[in-house]
Amino acid sequence: MTIPVPPDTLTLTAALLAVLLPLLSFGMIMLVFRHRRRLCARISIGAVSVSLLCALFLLIDHWHLNTPIRHTATWMVSGRITVSVGFLLDPISLLMLTIVAAISFLVQVYSLGYMAHDPGFSRYYGFMSLFAWAMLCLVISPNLLQLYIFWELVGLSSYLLIGFWYQKFSASTAGKKAFVMTRLGDVAFFLGLLLVLFNLGNLDILEMNAGRMPLNIPPATITLAAVLIFGGIIGKSAQFPLLTWLPDAMEGPTPVSALLHSATMVAAGVFLFGRLFPFFSQSSGAMTFFLFTGTTSMLLAATMAMVSRDIKQVWAYSTISQLGFMIMGLSAGGYAAGIFHLTTHAGFKALLFLCSGVFIHIFETNDMFAIGRAGGRRLKVPMACMAIAAAALAGLPPFSGFFSKEAIMGQLAQMANPLWLAAGLLGAFLTAYYAFRLIFVILFPRRDDTDRPPQNAHAAHAGNDGHRRAYRQMAVPLIVLATVTLVLGWGQAGLEAFLMRTAASVVHTAEAHPAAWLPYTALGLALAGILLAWVEFGRRRAAQIGFVERMPRVHRLFAERWYLDHFYRRFLERIIYGGISALCTRNDRRVIDGGLDALGRSTVAASRRLSLLHDAALQARMMLIFVVMALLSLYFLFA
């Protein structure tokens, strides 16, 4: 294990500023300045911009660090258990810190336009600050317990932000569903954490990763702990089988979807995988399980994305799919590849959502066909940016996604079983298909007589000054992110070297030497997907009906999310509400309460009987006494 060094004063100040300012901003907004909308936005954006500057400073300052930097303080002591709080700065946390701060900053700026007329404007910025605080503290956690605490807190902010428009019943239901489903995973995570705590004695991440487990721990325990902790990842990163909360979470405002439910919070699961990568890779059984889960999620979500008409839902499924792909890369042993894809994905997926947000804001619909008919392509900036991001998602050079996807494919090609690579390549094909299906639908709308006449997009977007300003405010972050998507790919070598700086001793990545045909195959498949999308949705005579829709049963299966939600609803109704809960309630009313009430009643009744002794007929009692005396005397006579 590499011995961490304490931070110097500058680093300490920067790290503390970066994580604590958003908390301060949250407190100030919620307690003091709630009624001053503009001030709230300024406080929040100010706080997160300082966080971003600090994060960038830390990243640049420690670009060449060789040993992790750790600082901890005691939060609480009980018995032999000490809960400490602090930060651990090493390449992965520095990188993640910067990603989170950067996307938070961009999304908060974007929200100035998007949320401008929302009555809950201040509350929105308060929750955004809460999220920024929790997420930043999560990524720098030096121990698993702190990570778990902030893991729960990002779950809370996710709940609050999904249900932000609480007057919509569907929104609050989606928030509840997200919280409960991720909690299901978190419970597994917590149990895994306890298992590690009792076997290792503490929860220090560096120590867990050092690979020096006490010898008496059976490998099965490590596998169990790894799988349990992975449960948290399944919940948070919406992997199979807990994946249905994420598409529902699109009920929240679009900037929230961009920040939490694509770029950062859901990526926290993958981040945790990367964080504990050396620990997880001690158990090959667990790694195979992770690989299987990632692959399943990747393919299932891709099929769902192929049939959705809702623009945000498509990107939500795509997020699940891409997170699954990252998990595939990580569990195939590609530490740097997985984290690199996490980085590029954060950029282009946030971009996709923010572009979609502009369409949704202006056309007030989520339906991609309606957006296309309403003239979505006339909005030049978001359309171009979305095309760039979709190209990155599909894995086309020279966009960032191409490089990170190739890196993961290279890792999958190392696996003994060629099936994983085949699944990855199939995923690349599907991804390109659904991404460009959406682009073509908006770009080449079909005039459909059954629908309402197209709105004048120019009137909508150039209508009044307020709208135009909102549009401009939203456009700036798009351009920034598009630029990042364009150039990030060239930083691959540098980033991967940076990631391996302190991890090299514990991460034993097999050097990936992909066969020369692999990039071409992957690219060819992506192009084939785009071509198919073009044939079905793009060209002039296309009917805009996908090949899946020609197979009603399959289409239904995909559109119904493989019936996962039906299963959960059934389970909830039959087993939880109708089964255990009803049983316990009946037991409470009838058996426990009823039994005690009956006891009370029978006590009263027995007393009544007993009281008869006092006032019943004299003869009867005399008779009774006589009989008893007679029996007793007989007994004593003959016994």
Place this chain on the structure above:
Amino acid sequence: MPIAYAGFPFLSAILLSCVIGLVTILFMPAAQHRRIKMVSAVCSGITLVISIYLFLAYDKSAGGLQFAERIAWVPSLGISYFNAADGFSLPMLLLTGIVFFTAVLTMWELETRVKEFFALVFLLVAGVFGLFMAQDLFFLFVWFDVSLFPMYLLIAVWGSTRKEYAAMKLTLYLLAGSALILPGIIYLVVKSGLSTFDMLALMQPGTFTPFQQKLAFLLFFIGFGILAGVWPLHTWSPVGHVAAPTAVSMIHAGVLMKIGAFGILRVGIYLCPLGWQYWAPLMALLATVGIVYGVFVGLAQTDLKYVIGYSSVSHMGIVGLGLSTLTIDGLNGAVFQMFAHGVMTALFFSSVGYIYDRTHTKAIAELGGLSHSMPRAASFMILAALAGIGVPCLASFWAELMVFIAAFKVYPLYGTLAVCALVVSALFMLRVVQRTCYGPPRSRYAQLPDVSFKLGIPRIILATVIITFGFFPSLMYTMIQTASLPLMGGLPW
């Protein structure tokens, strides 16, 4: 155990201020509502201030019993008026002070029989305070009964929803409890041969044989356990919560149920440690059943107060589970949970009480959209619900964390089940929040006023306490440790 006698009788001052409040109110004209409320607020405020002072002034490095006062009362029987506070009782005194003061402020709008109501509340709370500081078994039992009997009147006169039934049920249950505790106390005092009710003398190791300890502990466990809502003796508590007026629900769930757990700790565990060890598996089993059962029954409830009532059963199960682990962490967590749950549930009941006062319904199905018409009331309720779920950085989280750590180590199966119950607890709490606070605004609630600043004060105090101890749990744990470490260190096994 080291004892530090007090220069100034702070503990008696708490009791005295309750008695002064009680007597003053009794001699005031019944029509002067406002003055009666002022007197109540001032006297309860004094108890809060003293309890905060004691909490801060306690010398943690010295530990042991502090602020002790002792006056021989019936020397021939060994009964003395003996009060002292240690790391277990100070959190409870603080809790009682907080809940008492906020409960009085919450009832600021009461208009029916104001004088009698506050007089009875003072009597009730005097009993609670007395119990938490008593070091003499005789006084402990007297305080226990003093705190029970006002409940009957408070529920039967000022309550709602089947109030006579609930009041009778509650009283019978609690009297059954005290009918077990009294023989237990007499049994121990007689068997010790010391002819004293002084707990310090009785808790010397070797005073009781293992069999005596097992027998007495069982009596205490069931007797006090009824009050702590131990499954399956819990059914009085949700019914009582529902029927009671707001302030009484707050005190009932916030403090009174803690008396039960505290009694198990102070009398059962301190005097009969071997009995504790012997019955711990049973305690753990019942506690786990209570945790799981409480959340599942809570899931099916349609009345807002029933929901909180069953969540209390579940949360008190966590206290029981912590006590049953026989570890420092479990004890620490259990005592912290007593405190955290008390504050959380007081906030919950005060929010629900406000909603009920305005909308005149507790039925979840009839509520909805309250975040529109009364955003502040809804926010307090949401905060309480989140604390109930165990969200980090709110007080309950730390308590549950320690209990789960201890339980998972000692009883892996029970620990796992209890942790899994967290999912259901999230489901039912969020369901309630969604059905009452969220959703489209209802026109019939549109004109209702939000929590005013004056009525907001008690809720703000409670919320502040939850958040403060959520961010600084060591404030509480360093205090509890001063009692739990010596206790666990001096055990006979």
